Amino acid sequence: MDKSVCNNSQDVEVRKGPWTMEEDLILMNYIANHGEGVWNTLARAAGLKRTGKSCRLRWLNYLRPDVRRGNITPEEQLLIMELHAKWGNRWSKIAKHLPGRTDNEIKNYWRTRIQKHIKQADQTFTGINPENINHDQASTSQISSSFLPDHAVETYSPTSFDGHMENNFHGPFPFPNESNDTVWSMEDLWSIQLLNGD
């Protein structure tokens, strides 16, 4: 899947779609050596044919060393539900209270897991057509009593999450000891991947 787009007459190619390991390496090496900055500038300076926006997203959601992946714990699930009941779809705000979790991850988790349970619960307990319900605020707190910790353990299946990750290496990446010229090799990344359980 090598989608790319030429934006203008000067043939500035912009890559889209999934990131390759080479691109990840370039971005990680660049940030390790220069730090984060203005993303558009960074993308160009690093030689990536990506938008700054794309680089930022990739870094924040996947490459950042403190990103935790997989296995949302029952405690985290409960916290997500509490905070969602309080703030609604303010994913970034919610994510700030879950160290290592990204807004995107929480948002996906909510949509694929919790919202599904809510719909099921709505149908089971009320017989109301879930299409007619605004789940964002009200129904969350209404339903949350059915998600007590032990129930959360029962309903959450970690294996279904981990099973999807074979083709990508995992965060978090422990950055190597800071030297002035930190360069990641393929071997580094693969060994990290192995350490993370592949």
Next chain:
DNA sequence: AATTAGGGCAACCGCGAGTGG
């Protein structure tokens, strides 16, 4: 074994807010 359907996740898109010239 092949096909289909659904789930789960990564990534893109559009919009609004913030900032500097």
Next chain:
DNA sequence: ACCACTCGCGGTTGCCCTAAT
């Protein structure tokens, strides 16, 4: 005050994988 640019956010889409048929 206006404009251009960047960032951050939330919604949505597209793709891959797995389970079911």
